[in-house]
Amino acid sequence: MRTDDLYIAGLAAHVPRVLPVADAIAAGRPGAEQARADGWTGVSVADGTPAPDLAAEAARLALKRSGLAAEDVCLVLHAGTYHQGPDGWYAANYVQDRVLGTTAPAIGLDQGCTAMLDATRLAHGHLVHAPENSAVLVSAADNFGTPAVDRFTYAHGWGAGRGSILGDAGCAVLLSATGGPLRIRSLAQSSLSSWERVYRGTEEMFPPSGAGGTAVPLGVRMGTYADSVTDQDLRRAMARELVEARTRLARQVIEEAGITAADVTRVTHVFSGHPRYLEGLLGPLGIDPGRGMLELGRSLGHLGACDQYLSLAHLVDTGAVGPGDHVLLTANGAGISLAAAVVEVLEHPAR
Structure with missing residues (x-):
């Protein structure tokens, strides 16, 4: 789909501290040696910072860079590939409250690693019918540092050469139909x-597993x-x-x-x-x-x-x-x- 009227008005990421893989090896972390063999040199670790706070940090900077006002944002879309907080609670509203403090609709996406691009497609459709000069905030974040995930070994067992480790980060983009430095x-x-x-x-499939399981x-x-x-x-x-x-x-x-x-x-x-x-x-x-x-x-x-x-x-x-x-x-x-x-x-x- 050609998208002539879809611009990135603001874009930012928030990366917490980076743990060198060599340090993980020295600490005896299971899977760290294999991670180094697979080419990894470091992994970003958010410690106890909740994933939505990583997203909010990135969103604040993206909004600042965009030059837009909070009131210009007509839709908030937030995604994560892992648990964002308590079951029955939704992070999109949290990001909106912390960054914008507005009443625009806030919607969460559960679409894995394609979620930000999927959200971009949804944002494009929304902006077609939105008032002039409107924008959509798309954010994503994950913190994989729970007992249910070992960031170094989660992918072990899926054949040779399938090395992958999980890092924590937040990212945000302000999308506009009227202009921006990126199109x-x-x-x-x-x-x-x-x-x-x-x-x-x-x-x-039932009962579903949870973050504390x-x-x-x-x-x-x-x-x-x-x-x-x-x-x-x-x-x-x-x-x-x-x-x-x-x-x-x-x-x-x-x-x-x-x-x-x-x-x-x-x-x-x-x-x-x-x-x-x-x-x-x-x-x-x-x-x-x-x-x-x-x-x-x-x-x-x-x-x-x-x-x-x-x-x-x-x-x-x-x-x-x-x-x-x-x-x-x-x-x-x-x-x-x-x-x-x-x-x-x-x-x-x-x-």
Whole structure:
């Protein structure tokens, strides 16, 4: 979908302290040695700071950078890939109260690692019918430091080379239909719903597990499901289906943005510690994996829904991209959900 009238008016991220993987190894942290072998160098750790506070910190800065007033925000969308607080309580209203103090609708999204791009699509539709000069605040955050998650071992059990560690962060973006230093040129989503069983594994759906319950065995679930698929041709076909769907979506947004793969300056994506992920993601597009965000990701861990926009904020804040550059945003998450977008830098944003 081409999106000529969708702008990023403000963008910011909040990253707490970074724990070097070497320090985790020295402390005897299980899984830390494997994390280093998988390419990770650090992981962001929020300690006791609630995830919504990480989002609120990023949202305050994004609002300041946008030059917009709190009253201009006609919708708040907040996402997280993990528990945000007490069951029966919703973080979107908390972020709104702490940052805006307004009465616009506040809605939470439960869409995993594609959530911020999914929220961007929803924001675009909302802005089409909103009063002139309106904006939508999209935020996301996670703090994985609970007894139910081991950030170093959560993915263990899902085959060789599937190393992933979880970091904590918050990110926020102010979207406008009237202007901003960055323009979203195209945006698309897709899903491979038959893959939901990969993330569910053989675990019972009821009663649902909670933050205070047993450990989240995501890697074990995936490994269990993979082991149940004994037909090797079927396993190869499933892997090929994911690669083809992801590539097709990226090509779609590049074409709809009116550019070619050669025009893509940088690519933001789910953080990985190993270059194999980027080679599989960007190779089919003919894009040099060096245009990805490997080193940034390695230093922070996978940040749930924040990877793509946090990377974009990093590129803009450090001057790695400037006016005339195009950034491809790609995401894939549990479900499986897929999303992609192309962002054009129009001018240097306010700091």
